[in-house]
Amino acid sequence: MTSHLFCSDTMQIPAALQKGFPVIRPVPISELSATVKSIVWLHLNSRQTIAQQLAPVKQHAPQSLIVVMSDIPNDLEALAAFSMLAKAYCNTHAGLEVLLNIASVVEQGGIWIGESIMQKLLGGSSVEEPQLDRALGKWSKLLTGRELEVAKAIAIGLSNKEIALKMHITERTVKAHVGAVLDKLQLKNRLQLALLVKEG
Incomplete structure (x- = not known):
């Protein structure tokens, strides 16, 4: 049976999480075990990037299945979480049914993507299959060097502001590159x- 651990430096275990998994216990990241496969419910804090918060979890407990919990979920944060190999991303105050669903999907080796993010991923997309195949097969050749750099930065979850700083260009230029890509x-x-x- 998979154990459930809660890592947070700012709050108690959310009530719904405690109800769904009565034996869940709070554990400092430094005390996570490398040998035990468990679901780690990681509550984000706003003082560090997702990478800074997920890296130590992966270091201390490489076999753990990480569920990222955010007080104010947003798409870019979700993207960053998944780029760091999180298995799920959800609202800290998600209901019991959602949390049980997440745990079930993650335990079976799946990745749980929230409905709102899934809607944005799939909803209203009018990409035709031949166009998508072309993009998948040769997408990088369609872009300029700068556009490819922007695309890769987006894939690791950087915001326009962070991309601008990294590439030493303005946010307006980043927006133009994103639009072109x-x-x-x-x-x-x-x-x-x-x-x-x-996906490459």
Whole structure:
């Protein structure tokens, strides 16, 4: 049976999580075990990046299945979490049914993506299959060097501001590059682009 651990430096275990998994216990990241396979419910804090928070969990407990919990969920944060190999991303105050569903999917080796993110990934996309095949097969050749750099930065969850700082360009230029990339690859949004980049 998979054990459930809760890592947070700011709060008690959420009531719904405690109800769904009565034996869940709070554990400092430094005390996670490398030998025990468990679901680690990681409550994000706003003082560090997702990478800074997930890296030590992966270091101390490489076999753990990480569920990222955010007080104010957003698509870019979700993207960053999945790029760091989190198995799920959800609202800290998600209901019992959602939490049980997440645990079930993750325990079976799946990745749980929330409905709102899934809607943005799939909803309203009018990409035709031949166009998508072309993009999947040769997408990187369709982009300029700068556009490819922006696409890769999006895939690791960087915001426009962070990309601008990294590439020493303005946010306006980043937006122009993002628009051009989405247009050339005939994709609807950053999440689709990130998945495309990650699939190679």
